[in-house]
Amino acid sequence: MMSNLQTFIETNLPHIELQLESIINDITAPHELKEAMLYSLKAGGKRIRPLYTLAVLQELGVENVEAIKVASTIEMIHTYSLIHDDLPSMDNDDLRRGKPTNHKVFGEALAILAGDALVTLAFGIIARLKDLEPSQKVRLIDELSMASGAEGMVGGQVLDMLGEGKRLSLEELEEVHLNKTGALLSYSILAGGIIANANEDIMKALHQYSIHIGLAFQIQDDILDVEGTSEQLGKTAGKDILSEKNTYPSILTLAGAKEQLQKQYNLAIEALHPVTLNKGLLVELADYITKRSK
Amino acid sequence: MMSNLQTFIETNLPHIELQLESIINDITAPHELKEAMLYSLKAGGKRIRPLYTLAVLQELGVENVEAIKVASTIEMIHTYSLIHDDLPSMDNDDLRRGKPTNHKVFGEALAILAGDALVTLAFGIIARLKDLEPSQKVRLIDELSMASGAEGMVGGQVLDMLGEGKRLSLEELEEVHLNKTGALLSYSILAGGIIANANEDIMKALHQYSIHIGLAFQIQDDILDVEGTSEQLGKTAGKDILSEKNTYPSILTLAGAKEQLQKQYNLAIEALHPVTLNKGLLVELADYITKRSK
Numbered sequence: 001m002m003s004n005l006q007t008f009i010e011t012n013l014p015h016i017e018l019q020l021e022s023i024i025n026d027i028t029a030p031h032e033l034k035e036a037m038l039y040s041l042k043a044g045g046k047r048i049r050p051l052y053t054l055a056v057l058q059e060l061g062v063e064n065v066e067a068i069k070v071a072s073t074i075e076m077i078h079t080y081s082l083i084h085d086d087l088p089s090m091d092n093d094d095l096r097r098g099k100p101t102n103h104k105v106f107g108e109a110l111a112i113l114a115g116d117a118l119v120t121l122a123f124g125i126i127a128r129l130k131d132l133e134p135s136q137k138v139r140l141i142d143e144l145s146m147a148s149g150a151e152g153m154v155g156g157q158v159l160d161m162l163g164e165g166k167r168l169s170l171e172e173l174e175e176v177h178l179n180k181t182g183a184l185l186s187y188s189i190l191a192g193g194i195i196a197n198a199n200e201d202i203m204k205a206l207h208q209y210s211i212h213i214g215l216a217f218q219i220q221d222d223i224l225d226v227e228g229t230s231e232q233l234g235k236t237a238g239k240d241i242l243s244e245k246n247t248y249p250s251i252l253t254l255a256g257a258k259e260q261l262q263k264q265y266n267l268a269i270e271a272l273h274p275v276t277l278n279k280g281l282l283v284e285l286a287d288y289i290t291k292r293s294k
Numbered sequence: 295m296m297s298n299l300q301t302f303i304e305t306n307l308p309h310i311e312l313q314l315e316s317i318i319n320d321i322t323a324p325h326e327l328k329e330a331m332l333y334s335l336k337a338g339g340k341r342i343r344p345l346y347t348l349a350v351l352q353e354l355g356v357e358n359v360e361a362i363k364v365a366s367t368i369e370m371i372h373t374y375s376l377i378h379d380d381l382p383s384m385d386n387d388d389l390r391r392g393k394p395t396n397h398k399v400f401g402e403a404l405a406i407l408a409g410d411a412l413v414t415l416a417f418g419i420i421a422r423l424k425d426l427e428p429s430q431k432v433r434l435i436d437e438l439s440m441a442s443g444a445e446g447m448v449g450g451q452v453l454d455m456l457g458e459g460k461r462l463s464l465e466e467l468e469e470v471h472l473n474k475t476g477a478l479l480s481y482s483i484l485a486g487g488i489i490a491n492a493n494e495d496i497m498k499a500l501h502q503y504s505i506h507i508g509l510a511f512q513i514q515d516d517i518l519d520v521e522g523t524s525e526q527l528g529k530t531a532g533k534d535i536l537s538e539k540n541t542y543p544s545i546l547t548l549a550g551a552k553e554q555l556q557k558q559y560n561l562a563i564e565a566l567h568p569v570t571l572n573k574g575l576l577v578e579l580a581d582y583i584t585k586r587s588k
Contacts, residue, residue, distance in 0.1 A: 029444035033452045037444070084410060089402035108383030112406065113452055116378060116413065117444035123417040124439025127432045134428035138421045141435060145418025150323035150331070150411035158327045158407055 005284035008058070009051060012068075016050045017042070019072045023125065029117070036106040036114035040079050044097045048217075048289070049074040049188035055285060056192025056206065059278040066131045067195050070140060073122040074188045077148045080118035081184075083111055085157065119148070132195065139194050147187035156180025160245075168246040174215065176246070181221075182214030189213070201275055208271035209282065216264040217289050222247035223257055228293065265290045299578035302352070303345060306362075310344045311336070313366045317419065323411070330400040330408035334373050338391045342511075342583070343368040343482035349579060350486025350500065353572040360425045361489050364434060367416040368482045371442045374412035375478075377405055379451065413442070426489065433488050441481035450474025454539075462540040468509065470540070475515075476508030483507070495569055502565035503576065510558040511583050516541040517551055522587065559584045 024038045050071030057067050086093040086101040087108060093101050103111035126140050146152055156179025163176060189210040193203050226249050248257035268286050272279050318332045344365030351361050380387040380395040381402060387395050397405035420434050440446055450473025457470060483504040487497050520543050542551035562580050566573050 027444050029449040030452045030456065032456060033444055033449060084406055087403075087406065089406065109381075109455060110452065112378055112381065112383065113448050116409075117448045119410065119413060120439050120443030120448065123435055124443060127436035127439060134432045138428045138431050141417055142421035145414050145421060149414030149418060150321050150327055154407050154411045154414065155323040155327060158324045158404065161403060162324065162326060 003284060004280050005288060008055060008281055012051060012054050013047060015068055016047050016054075016072060016075070019068050020075060023069070023072055023076070023121070027121065032106075032110065033114060033117060036102060036110045037118055039105060040083050040096075040102045040114065041076065041118070043099050045075075045078075046292075046294075047075060048285075049078055049185060052185070052188040052285065053192045053195075055281040056189055057196055059281050060192065060196040060198055060202070061278070062196035064131060064195050066129045067192070069125055069129060070191055070195060071188070073125050073144070074184065074191065076118045076122045076125075077144065077153075078184060080115040080122075081148070081153055081157070083115040083118075087111060090161075136194055136197070140191060143187055143190060143194070147183040152179050152183030152187075153181075156183065163246050165244055166246075168251065170251055173246050173248065173251055177215060177218040178211070181218050182211065185214040185217060186210035202277060205271055205275040209268045212264045212268035212271060213286060213289060216261055216268060216286070219248045219257055219261040219264065220290055220292060222249055223254065223261065224292075224294065226254060261290055297578060298574050299582060302349065302575055306345060306348050307341060309362055310341050310348075310366060310369070313362050314369060317363070317366055317370070317415070321415065326400075326404065327408060327411060330396060330404045331412055333399060334377050334390075334396045334408065335370065335412070337373075337393050339369075339372075340586075340588075341369060342579075343372055343479060346479070346482040346579065347486045347489075349575040350483055351490055353575050354486065354490040354492055354496070355572070356490035358425060358489050360423045361486070363419055363423060364485055364489060365482070367419050367438070368478065368485065370412045370416040370419075371438070371447075372478060374409040374416075375442070375447055375451070377409040377412075381405065384455075430488055430491070434485060437481055437484060437488070441477040446473050446477030446481075447475075450477065457540050459538055460540075462545065464545055467540050467542065467545055471509060471512040472505070475512050476505065479508040479511060480504035496571060499566055499569040503562045506558045506562035506565060507580060507583060510555055510562060510580070513542045513551055513555040513558065514584055514586060516543055517548065517555065518586075518588065519543075520548060555584055 020041045021038065024034050024041065027034065050068075053071040053074065054067060057064065082096060083102045085091050086096055087103055094104055095101065101111075102114060106114065123141055123144070126137050126144070129137060132140075148154065156176055159176045160180055163172065168176070186207065187210075189206050190203065192198075193206050198206070225247065248260060252260055265286055269283060272282060314335045315332065318328050318335065321328065344362075347365040347368065348361060351358065376390060377396045379385050380390055381397055388398055389395065395405075396408060400408065417435055417438070420431050420438070423431060426434075442448065450470055453470045454474055457466065462470070480501065481504075483500050484497065486492075487500050492500070519541065542554060546554055559580055563577060566576060
């Protein structure tokens with residue numbers, strides 16, 4: 001029997017894939033640029049962020065035909081960050097999800113510009129939605145800018161760079177990840193609440209849940225880098241150790257990292273206790289994130 | 295006697311400079327990142343785009359204390375584009391406005407991230423304004439995304455790259471510049487109209503004016519690259535010829551480029567004829583753009 005989550009993913013994933021494609025197809029721009037944007041957008045991935053936005057909406061019992069567009073803009077921001085992170089002057093990665101990275105295929109200049117185009121387009125798509133109030137769109141843009149910019153993802157990326165070669169404390173490592181990966185993941189959950197006009201109690205609970213889920217996600221990423229194979233991961237396993245990155249296993253030992261993962265999982269689930277909403281998908285997604293093998 | 299424009303610039307420029315500084319000071323982010331963002335934001339420049347936004351507003355007789363913030367976000371987007379354009383994989387420039395370029399001072403990785411942070415923050419600042427209606431903010435964001443992304447500035451940058459080493463027609467060169475520099479300059483003029491809630495006739499006239507001003511600006515840039523000195527320009531003169539860039543002088547001869555400049559100037563001024571608004575500053579700015587020596 002398929003789980004609730006499996007059905008949900010099988011229903012929604014094809015729509016997300018189509019939406020990403022049509023967003024790029026619909027713009028008027030040099031085809032070389034569109035190709036570079038689409039290449040990384042369509043390079044696969046779990047689509048965990050857009051799925052979260054849609055899952056929250058479903059559990060709040062709200063339907064909105066444009067939610068899929070909001071969900072897709074988050075994947076666009078995530079993708080742009082990967083393109084830029086992979087550049088030679090950054091992580092210098094040749095492979096991403098088992099495929100050559102964007103700059104390996106299109107060259108550095110076009111890779112930088114494809115990233116720039118994705119982040120810029122994401123904000124425009126939200127602004128141009130028809131089925132949301134202007135105030136909702138403004139709130140989405142405000143939160144997305146915060147989550148993905150200097151005070152979120154980009155700031156976390158800088159902290160991560162600055163921390164390389166140094167030994168960070170657990171608190172410092174959390175600070176990196178709350179920003180680098182946590183902020184955008186958290187936004188993807190809150191975005192569902194904003195689209196649904198959820199009340200402040202629910203927004204607070206979702207926010208707490210999202211913080212712990214973001215950390216759990218990163219801890220499992222670090223654990224997989226130690227325990228997974230390159231084939232499973234679609235990228236070079238063991239790279240964190242080689243590049244002397246600060247990770248949960250390197251700071252806490254592997255057993256300690258697994259304990260921390262369980263702790264963050266529990267805190268995420270507890271955060272949902274005070275509010276009444278369907279929690280099935282949110283619990284299943286938390287399970288999926290902490291138990292995934294890639 | 296000082297011209298109207300001189301008084302206007304001397305009054306507004308210090309506010310723009312202060313605003314740019316306080317926008318960066320006000321964010322919570324790693325200080326290395328803030329430093330890199332601020333370095334390029336404060337590296338000088340004519341501030342022609344924010345001045346245009348404020349000039350339009352003044353000529354429409356509308357005061358809005360937050361217009362300066364909108365104006366500043368345009369300079370942030372312009373600055374991010376310069377940081378990325380100067381990168382080794384793009385134009386590979388060591389000097390910008392007489393100072394070492396961002397990546398020369400902070401390294402490529404931080405330069406890329408400083409650019410990313412600037413563009414992302416720009417959208418957030420508009421979303422967080424208090425004195426504009428949500429619908430005005432959404433319109434500003436919509437237009438800004440269009441002007442600065444794949445369908446505008448970034449797309450133009452790609453066209454420019456693809457055109458290097460090829461001989462473009464005048465139409466193809468115009469297509470590059472309408473996007474690469476024209477779209478954002480045009481937005482800076484329209485933004486004043488959006489903030490002022492100008493009627494559609496005025497918006498149309500401003501739009502026409504802005505298109506021709508954008509082209510005039512670029513033609514004069516190309517002419518200065520031939521006629522100016524590196525000292526005047528704060529960047530290497532004659533670089534366009536060396537790198538075999540398509541320019542107005544290379545396609546039309548220097549005399550032909552000057553004729554084209556005059557034509558675009560005339561079209562810009564004519565575009566304002568059908569509407570009644572104070573045009574003094576807009577005419578003076580057009581004069582300034584076509585006659586500037588840097």
